[in-house]
Amino acid sequence: MVRVEGVHKRYRNGPPVLAGVDLALAPGGPTVLAGGNGSGKSTLLRIVAGCALPSAGRVTGRPAVVGYLPDRFPAQLRLPADAYLRHLARIRGTRPDPGLLARFGFTGPRREPMAGLSKGNAQKVGLAQALGAGAGLVVLDEPWAGLDAAAADTLADVLGEASAGTTVLVTDHTGRAARLAGARHLRLRDGRVEDAPAPTPVVPAxxxxxxxxxxxxxxxxxxxxxxxxxxxxxxxxxxxxxxxxxxxxxxxxxxxxxxxxx
Amino acid sequence: MTAVAVARYLLADAVRAQRVVLPVVLQVAVLAVLFGGDPGRLPEPWGASVLTLYPIAAWLALTVAHTEDPVQRDVTVAAAGGVGPVAAGTLLVALASDLGLAVLSVVWPVIVTPYPAPPSIVLTACWRISRPGRPVRRSGCCARGRGSGGRGVPCWSAPSS
Incomplete structure (x- = not known):
C-alpha cells in the first residue's frame, strides 16, 4: 500500500501548494483526484510517482516499478515510439507490452521520431509506457486528454483490468473517470485531500x-x-x-x- | 544496472539531437587548425589542444545532460525509481562522450604529425589530461630549435624558465 504522510509542497517564493496531504492508496480500484486548475493535483501526482520531492512529509510503500504519465506528454521526442518503449521498459527492468500500443489504436509510424506524431498518438505512447510495463503503481495525469472516443473506452477497459493488482491514481477533467467501475473519488482543495461524491456521468441528450x-x-x-x-x-x-x-x-x-x- | 539502462537510453536520445554535434565540430576544427601545418614534436602541441579540450568537454557534458526534455526527465525518473540512477546514467554518458573527445585530441597529432610518438609519451599525455591545472611541460624543443627544424613554428607552451 502506498502511503502519503503529511506531504507539504511549496515552490520557491510561492504559497504552499500542498498543506498536509495524508492519503493511502491500494489496489482494487482507481483513485480519481479532482480539483480546480492550479489546485496542486499535478504536484501531488509527481510526488506520489517519485519524480518530485515534497518540502515536508514522505511517501512510503511505493512499488519498485512505477508508471507515470505527465499531464502534457512531450510531443517533440527524437526517439521512435518502439525504441522509446523498449528503453523505458529496460530502465524499469521489465519487458514492454507489445500489443498495448496497437490496442489504443495507435496509427503513427513506430520507427520514426515521435516528433512527427499527432497529440493523440503521442499520448497513446505515453499511456503505453506507463501501463504496459507491469507497474505496481500507475499515476496518470489527465490521461484522457487528446484521446479519441475509442481509445478513451480502451483506457477505461485497461484501467479496469489492471486495477485488481495495480494501484492506480488518476486525474481527469473530461468526466470519463466518473464512469470507471469501483473508483474512489477524492478532491484536492486548499492543499488538502478530502472525500468527494462520485460525479454524475454526463449523458448526452x-x-x-x-x-x-x-x-x-x-x-x-x-x-x-x-x-x-x-x-x-x-x-x-x-x-x-x-x-x-x-x-x-x-x-x-x-x-x-x-x-x-x- | 538501472543506471546503465538509463545511460543507454540517454545516449540513444543524445545521438539524435543535433546540438551535441556543435562542440565536437568545434574541437575537430581546433585540431585541424593546430595540426594542419607542422606543429612540432610531441608532446608540445598537446599543450595547445588541451586548452580547448577542457571547456569544450565541459560544454559537451552539459549538452548531453540537458538533452532530455524536462517533462520527459520526470517520466524517466519515475521509471528509474528515483533521481539517483538517472544522475548516474547521465554522468556515465557525459564521461563517455568526454572520453571520446579526449581520445580524439590525443590521437589526432600522433597520426598526422611525422614525428615519432612512443607509447610512453602518449601515456604521459593521457595522464596529464586527467590532471587539470598541470599543463604538459615543455621538453625544450622549441627553445633549442630541435623538432620544429627552426622553420618558425610557434611554441605553444608558456616559457617555464
Whole structure:
C-alpha cells in the first residue's frame, strides 16, 4: 500500500501548494483526484510517482516499478515510439507490452521520431509506457486528454483490468473517470485531500419536439419523461434511444417538428 | 544496472539531437587548425589542444545532460525509481562522450604529425589530461630549435624558465 504522510509542497517564493496531504492508496480500484486548475493535483501526482520531492512529509510503500504519465506528454521526442518503449521498459527492468500500443489504436509510424506524431498518438505512447510495463503503481495525469472516443473506452477497459493488482491514481477533467467501475473519488482543495461524491456521468441528450393530436396520450404511450407546451410534446432522450422513439411517435400519428441537441 | 539502462537510453536520445554535434565540430576544427601545418614534436602541441579540450568537454557534458526534455526527465525518473540512477546514467554518458573527445585530441597529432610518438609519451599525455591545472611541460624543443627544424613554428607552451 502506498502511503502519503503529511506531504507539504511549496515552490520557491510561492504559497504552499500542498498543506498536509495524508492519503493511502491500494489496489482494487482507481483513485480519481479532482480539483480546480492550479489546485496542486499535478504536484501531488509527481510526488506520489517519485519524480518530485515534497518540502515536508514522505511517501512510503511505493512499488519498485512505477508508471507515470505527465499531464502534457512531450510531443517533440527524437526517439521512435518502439525504441522509446523498449528503453523505458529496460530502465524499469521489465519487458514492454507489445500489443498495448496497437490496442489504443495507435496509427503513427513506430520507427520514426515521435516528433512527427499527432497529440493523440503521442499520448497513446505515453499511456503505453506507463501501463504496459507491469507497474505496481500507475499515476496518470489527465490521461484522457487528446484521446479519441475509442481509445478513451480502451483506457477505461485497461484501467479496469489492471486495477485488481495495480494501484492506480488518476486525474481527469473530461468526466470519463466518473464512469470507471469501483473508483474512489477524492478532491484536492486548499492543499488538502478530502472525500468527494462520485460525479454524475454526463449523458448526452437529444431534444425532440413532436406535434400530435393528443400529446398527453402519446407521452404515456411512449413512456419517457416529457412535457406538453402549446399542444406540442417536448421530449428528451439519450441518442441511442432516439430513433426507436421517433419511429414509435410517427406510427402514433405524430409529426416531428424538430430534433436537436438538448 | 538501472543506471546503465538509463545511460543507454540517454545516449540513444543524445545521438539524435543535433546540438551535441556543435562542440565536437568545434574541437575537430581546433585540431585541424593546430595540426594542419607542422606543429612540432610531441608532446608540445598537446599543450595547445588541451586548452580547448577542457571547456569544450565541459560544454559537451552539459549538452548531453540537458538533452532530455524536462517533462520527459520526470517520466524517466519515475521509471528509474528515483533521481539517483538517472544522475548516474547521465554522468556515465557525459564521461563517455568526454572520453571520446579526449581520445580524439590525443590521437589526432600522433597520426598526422611525422614525428615519432612512443607509447610512453602518449601515456604521459593521457595522464596529464586527467590532471587539470598541470599543463604538459615543455621538453625544450622549441627553445633549442630541435623538432620544429627552426622553420618558425610557434611554441605553444608558456616559457617555464
Amino acid at each position: 437529444v431534444a425532440i419536439v413532436l406535434r400530435c393530436q393528443d400529446p398527453e396520450q402519446v407521452r404515456h404511450r411512449l413512456g419517457v419523461p416529457g412535457r406538453v407546451e402549446d399542444g406540442r410534446l417536448h421530449l428528451r432522450a439519450v441518442p441511442s434511444d432516439s430513433d426507436p422513439l421517433l419511429f414509435t411517435a410517427l406510427r402514433l400519428g405524430c409529426s416531428v417538428e424538430s430534433v436537436g441537441p438538448a
